[in-house]
Amino acid sequence: MKLRVLYFARLRERFGVAEEALDFSGATAADLVAQLRSRGDVWAEELAAGKAFRVAVNQSLVALDATLPEHAEVAIFPPVTGG
Amino acid sequence: MKIVVQSEVFDLGAEVEAMRRGRTDIGAIASFVGLARDHNAGSGVQAMTLEHYPGMTEKALAALVEEAKSRWTLLDVTLIHRVGRLLPGDPIVLVAVAGQHRGEAFAACEFIMDYLKTRAPFWKKEETPEGERWVDARASDDAAAARWNLP
Numbered sequence: 001m002k003l004r005v006l007y008f009a010r011l012r013e014r015f016g017v018a019e020e021a022l023d024f025s026g027a028t029a030a031d032l033v034a035q036l037r038s039r040g041d042v043w044a045e046e047l048a049a050g051k052a053f054r055v056a057v058n059q060s061l062v063a064l065d066a067t068l069p070e071h072a073e074v075a076i077f078p079p080v081t082g083g
Numbered sequence: 084m085k086i087v088v089q090s091e092v093f094d095l096g097a098e099v100e101a102m103r104r105g106r107t108d109i110g111a112i113a114s115f116v117g118l119a120r121d122h123n124a125g126s127g128v129q130a131m132t133l134e135h136y137p138g139m140t141e142k143a144l145a146a147l148v149e150e151a152k153s154r155w156t157l158l159d160v161t162l163i164h165r166v167g168r169l170l171p172g173d174p175i176v177l178v179a180v181a182g183q184h185r186g187e188a189f190a191a192c193e194f195i196m197d198y199l200k201t202r203a204p205f206w207k208k209e210e211t212p213e214g215e216r217w218v219d220a221r222a223s224d225d226a227a228a229a230r231w232n233l234p
Contacts, residue, residue: 059139075204079201081207
């Protein structure tokens with residue numbers, strides 16, 4: 001399926017990309033993270049197990065076991081620091 | 084209800100006045116203003132830039148105000164969060180909650196800030212004498228939010 005993936009803040013800077021269109025053959029947010037991690041380098045480093053990051057699907061925070069719907073807007077970002 | 088993400092400065096007095104103008108049913112307004120500090124984590128901070136996730140931010144702020152309204156009887160809420168580059172002393176966030184009595188106004192105001200700190204997609208980047216750095220989330224913010232048994 002097709003996904004639109006967005007990155008914010010420190011992760012956007014580290015990955016050097018703000019947004020991309022992805023072909024995704026997995027099912028869950030965890031599968032997507034694994035696919036991105038397999039790119040190696042900063043992707044493997046920042047998305048490693050134990051690293052703190054958040055995932056939102058269609059603009060709502062989700063757990064990693066959430067299923068991704070077709071054409072989802074998925075965002076991956078560091079824990080938030082507003083307020 | 085007024086929920087706004089903006090780069091412009093806000094004025095607490097004007098917001099509270101707008102909230103109470105023409106009404107006589109409000110018995111209490113509790114408010115909070117968060118300010119940009121000139122130091123953090125052992126360094127001076129010369130400026131900070133607030134980034135956010137347009138679209139999700141507005142949804143997240145609306146959701147947390149709705150959650151507050153489901154927990155307390157609130158007569159009005161104003162929530163303003165700034166984005167962009169801010170200098171030490173600049174106001175960042177404003178929450179004002181109107182209720183019939185102080186208890187619900189105080190509680191809802193604190194709840195909204197605790198919820199915002201862990202759920203609303205904003206990120207701070209600081210300019211320090213040692214260079215730029217992203218602010219790390221604090222465990223104490225998660226602990227503060229956990230007090231409210233968020234869903």
